[in-house]
Amino acid sequence: MRVGLFVTCLIDMMRPEIGFSTLKLLETAGCEVVIPDSQTCCGQPGYNSGERAIARDLAQKFLDEFESFDYVVVPSGSCGGMVKAHYGDLFADDPELMGRFERLRPRVFELTDFLVNVLHVEAVPGDYNGEVTYHDSCSGLRELGVKAQPRALLGKMPGVTITEMKDCQACCGFGGTFALKYGNISTAIVDEKCANIAASGAPAVVLGDLGCMLNIEGRLRRTGDTKTRVLHIAQVLAGDA
């Protein structure tokens, strides 16, 4: 099984170690992983900023780079959501691209969805010990239906206890450029998230999206919380946390 890994631009630049954790998970599960060197970004920043032409170019680039694989795996709910839920809108006026995309779309998966629903993994390499709480990222949850998958995988790790926080499905306030343009509103929203994480009592929050990760970690650290760990699900599952 040849799997194309879309690393995502934020992992590439901000947290390369999560890319390696993802690679490890896929290879341990027996996949032949190929990482196209020409990949950059899925186009979401352009799309959500109303720059449709930019988003369409990058969507077509993604299609060119990834359509030859058996599967494409994305360790991010929002990039996965961009591809699966929104590329169709960008290709709507081009039957040729739309046709190619329709053939690719069912083979694109968010990482945990792929591990659970395609690979049906029985065990994961990680040996994390401790209590965690899980933050559901908006696009993964609402566009891709990622909810049970990460919890099922964490459930396969004997040392892990999941303590759900209040409103785990609520937005963390990141919203891409929203966090920059309306920093004060964004901060008020992430404060709510940080309070719920703290109230859960778990010393670590696990999530599946870099945007939420930088936002939550950035706010926790600024408010003096140096202890609560903010971990990507791939790091925990791969034993790199």
Place this chain on the structure above:
Amino acid sequence: MQVQSMQFKARAGQKLADQRLQANLKKLSTKFVTARAAAIEEIDFEATREALKERRNRGLETLDVWLEIFEREATRRGATVLFAESTQDAARLIAEIARKHDVKKVIKSKSMVTEELQLNKVLADMGVQSVETDLGEYILQINDNEPPSHIIAPVVHKDKDEVADLFARVHHKPRLTDIPAMTREAREMLRPQFLSADMGVTGGNFLVAETGSVAVVTNEGNEGMCTIMPRVHVAVTGIEKVLPTLEDLATAMRLLPRSATGQGTSNYFSLLTGTRAEGEVDGPDHMYFVLVDGGRSGLIGGAFQEMLRCIRCGACMNHCPVYQKIGGHAYGWVYPGPMGSVLTPSYVGLEKTLDLPQAATLCGECNRVCPVGIPISDLLRKLRERQVDRGLRPWQERAALAAWAFAARRPRLYAALSGLGSWALRRMGRDRGSISKLPFAGGWTDTREMPAPSGKTFRAMYRERRAPR
């Protein structure tokens, strides 16, 4: 209502700093969100929503036909149906009705469309007293005509103590803090108004074409007083509210109260049809419908037509992380929250509402709870595209995106720049592993650290790993 959406940023800042408002807004999640979640368990939400979406679409696809049928059926039952192209026209028509029937006093039940019309002001200017009788709207009216901050819970931004102070000041009575006692006091103030009014003005949650009826949903019963007591009843609503049949109405009523307040049904539900006929004991002598376009027909056939399905339940704002933090006033017009951020630009102009489509995280919670399946976040994104197309975004933002896109289309350049970026960010955060001040990103670093990267991109590290040693 005057459009004040250009002040969004400043007003949102004030609202965030208002501790009392912040406490009051908690009601949204503790009351409305919880109640809705429980109420939709009683029905098959997804199937009912799909059914209502189809029924609303059926009405909207041939809206002109259903409006004509409505007009015919309502007229046949003694009502007069008037169409208004603009909100000003609508206000003028209502003023003419008041003049024609020598009206001195109007009593109103809750209506957001009359806020679009600035009806109270128009009536006051011609010397007609207009009294709001919905408790929430009454509170706002006696508080110097404060605008509502929510479409179904207009005073959600206030707490009991604020209302107690207001009542004591305006009613000149001892300050009460017991809610039933306060409500009784408001009723005592309103009763003489009910008894002396010449005309009642209501909104209309739905119009039913096949019977020429208007359906009105309330929880206080004041609407009955407004439509039965006075000689004249005027129902004001948007043209998009017409449903073809009573069956459509039944489907809509399964979702409206559940989505709005988490009630299986509202305390009161009126289906008003025609004037008082011979032998009937109640109903008005004169019944008018003022059906307002006010920008609605402009959405038909376009990218935003789906927004016309909206049944004004308020679920999108109750569940919105942004609305939950800033409340309704910051949005600056009649309709706040996600649905308002689509409607306001459409009705009052894209250029007056630049922040509204942008001030959303696109989390999709509004889409999830919408009882008519409107893809609200997609429509907000489309409005962002319109802003770009019409040159309404700041040049700095467009230049930054163009520069980023230039690199993102060129993998080698992108690899070089992202490598440089990673290295630079690492240096900036060297001593602490995070960055506390970043040029051009004050929106982030004023309140958050930017966790520093490890200094090399994944791409570069992966290449090193695979290179033969």
